[in-house]
Amino acid sequence: MADHVVAVTDLSVVDSGTRIVDEVSLVVEAGTVLALVGESGSGKSLTGRAIIGLLPDGLTPHGSIDLGGDEVVGASEDTLRGFRGTRAGMVFQEPQTALNPAQRIGTQLRMALRAHATVSRPDARRRAIDLLTEVGLPDPGTRIDWYPHQLSGGQKQRVVLALALAGEPRLIIADEPTTALDVTVQAEILDLFRTLCTRNGIGILLITHNMGVVSQIADRVAVMRAGRIVETGTAAAVLTHPSHPYTRQLLDAVLTVRADQPHEDTSPKPLVRVNDLTVRYPRQGQSAAFDALREVSVDIGRGEVLGVVGESGSGKTTLGRCVLGLVTPTSGTVTTTTDKVALIHQDPFTSLDPRWTVHRTITEPLRIRGVRDRAELRAKTAELLAAVRLPAEVADELPRTLSGGQRQRVALARALASDPELVIADEPTSALDVWVQASVLSVFTDLQKSRGFSAVFVSHDLAVISRVADRVAVLRGGRVIEIGSVSEVFDNPRDDYTRQLIDAVPTIGEGA
The missing domain is CATH 3.40.50.300 (P-loop containing nucleotide triphosphate hydrolases)
Incomplete structure (x- = not known):
């Protein structure tokens, strides 16, 4: 053996x-x-x-x-x-929660090293730099003194891997x-x-x-x-x-990047117009000032799904939050003809109140708008649960009793409770397995077509974007480097970076 x-x-x-x-x-x-x-x-x-x-x-x-x-x-x-x-060492799914936000990277690595062997402080620092070098963290001699929030998602995952390797498992x-x-x-x-x-x-x-x-x-x-x-x-x-x-x-059930999906022709009149939008975050501590968005201009048509793709830190989420009015731009404008907007978060478990039943969660937007009639609220819950293909008895459940896909459908139902004209969906399927992802996407696309709301669908999964979007905007370094229909962007990308994104998508049979 x-x-x-x-x-x-x-x-x-x-x-x-x-x-x-x-x-x-x-x-x-x-x-x-x-x-x-x-x-x-x-x-x-x-x-x-x-x-x-x-x-x-x-x-x-x-x-x-x-x-x-x-x-x-x-x-x-x-x-x-x-x-x-x-x-054995362990690498978890979410590096942000695996790292202590209050400790520098070097401190955490030094503690891991000294937990397994007697190592002097200087030797532990040298070994920590060696580990960060081994896992490919850029400029490890500097970044060893950074905090986790100063690193990108990929860099944090490299640090988690370095921690797992510290004891030489x-x-x-x-x-x-x-x-x-x-x-x-x-x-x-x-x-x-x-x-x-x-x-x-x-x-x-x-x-x-x-x-x-x-x-x-x-x-x-x-x-x-x-x-x-x-x-x-x-x-x-x-x-x-x-x-x-x-x-x-x-x-x-595995999705692949497909540009031949039928997409609706949307109204030429925009629901949202973003013009020369720049968002600059000032220097904080050891973090240098940086532009999250740089002179971004894009329109979102009525009934259109705009897919927004790009690597971590490219400005995707910031763009969505600006459209919602949750982030104030440094310069530029966001002009919208509606105030009926809703947000679907990436992680429904953290966005749903664990103390509230599904019924209370779904009807909260209606309560805020002044609806108090219990029968009306119950009827709306039943209607929305049916719309997202959940059984009526889920209404009295708490989030912890539901699967990840069920929680995300509840989040979608809550977003639709106030009949929004614009939905911002921020990585809504990234944590779901292929079967659940396919079912949630099916629910989303069916509801979008039947209700006619516009959407900004943020994702790093190009296969997902190719299934739900009418147009695609590719962001890099806070700039829109390419925008067009799904077929234009995925079949005939103009920018080298877009081609790199498409080429990096793993496919079945690629290495097998």
Whole structure:
């Protein structure tokens, strides 16, 4: 048998007598990437957390987890603490929450290094700079003294990876490490993972719902459904000749960039006109002043969906917030003929009040406008839940009882409660698996066509934009470098950067 860094045999995770992970067996070999894929709630993350003994309270593991020759299941907390960082490192989905916002990057790395070995402060700093250099952080000697908020999303993810490497583990567990990243940064992070495998002989357990990412980096694939492994094999075999119907369904749900989608001809009269918009943020502490937007001009027609794409920090979200009136521009104007606007956030879990039922959440915009009749509010909730394809009984649920896709549909229903003429959707599907993403996009496009609202749809996923948008604006460094119809931009891009974005989109079969 090849040299393995972890061997999981018949792993079950039990919650109050119910198996939520059921007899899972998998092996990660040194110098290889095993992708663990499946829809949300399939047990992927719990399997990864079980390997390093980080299951939530109340969950009990059974079976065997051989981590570098030692058994994890049944090990004491002191033993598990010794495994974490030295046997296995963890890279989480959202680097912003994995890093301490109140501590400099160097402080966090130094603490990680000194947790595993006796290292002097100067030696720890030198080793920290070496780690930041290894993960490709630009100018590590300077950025080591920065705080997390001063780094881009991709740079923060590199720092998280450096933290995971601090104890020189043989296994890295990467839980959706590229979900929140734009396609160009995602490609860079995946290249970095592959380099760590080939150069350092590290084994990687990649937990993801992105089959394009799987195709680009994985050596082997394990497909999970409802807590069980339903298919395993080489990436080439699973992606090109899947044997299980569920795997085929996952692959069929993958979106690709398509410019041949039918799009509506919209009214030439703009609902919103943005003219020479500049937003400049002043210097704060060690952060230099910078222009989030630079002389941006764009119109949004009535009934039109404008897709806005670009890398992290390009100004996409700032543009949406300016249109909403949440950010005051330094210069330029935003002229709109409506005040009926709504916002759909990227993460519905943090944008929904955890104490409020779905009914209270959906009807809040109506209450603000003075609607008080209970029967009217209940009827509106039922109407909106039906519109976003949720059952009526969801009305009395709390957000924590809903899946990610259900929460995002509730957020959409809330946005539509006041019959907006303009909706700003800021990365509304980026954290959803392929099946849920497809269903949410279907709901969004159907409602947009039937209700006729205009939308600014912000996304780093070009495949998503190609399905929902009528026109596309490409931002880079705060400037619109290209704008046109979906077919114009994606079939015949004029700018080299647009071509780079399109080329960076991982596709099935690319690496398999």
